[in-house]
Amino acid sequence: MKEALTAFQDGDNVYLQGKFIEFDTPDNTGRVITKQNFVNQFDYLNDKIDNGYLFGEFGQPITFEVSMENVSHSIEALYIEENKVMGRIRVLDTKKGHELLGVLNSGKSVYMGYRSTSQHITNDITFEKIYAFDIISEDDF
Helix, strand or coil: CCCCCEEEEECCEEEEEEEEEECCCCCCCCCEECHHHHHHHHHHHHHHHHCCCCEEEECCCCCCCCCHHHEEEEEEEEEEECCEEEEEEEECCCHHHHHHHHHHHCCCCCEEEEEEEEEEECCEEEEEEEEEEEEECCCCC
16 A cells, blocks of 8 residues: 655755555555565665665656656665665755655655566566666556
């Protein structure tokens, strides 16, 4: 089940936090992500966060690579809590970051999606690589 991200402000920065991925539960396409499969990507993603290089876009493009022209946020924290990946992002002072703030200021909810290459055996997902966590609407994949 999708859960909207929660916004909060700290000084001049706006953050969003909440659920990024839920394990062992079919998403809206019927695909399932296991905790073990995500754990295989966890160190790689946290290294990118520690070095300040894990970004996301406002909307979910069809390409795998992140376009710096479309970046709206940076991922600041990523952690596993029970059967979920939780996280926190900081909205950036970019064109797409301002568009995201406009949506939030109008009272609309946003959600987190992921962009990855993966293999599908039945409905189970095996990640090859996670490229980004993007801001999506409830109806987006």
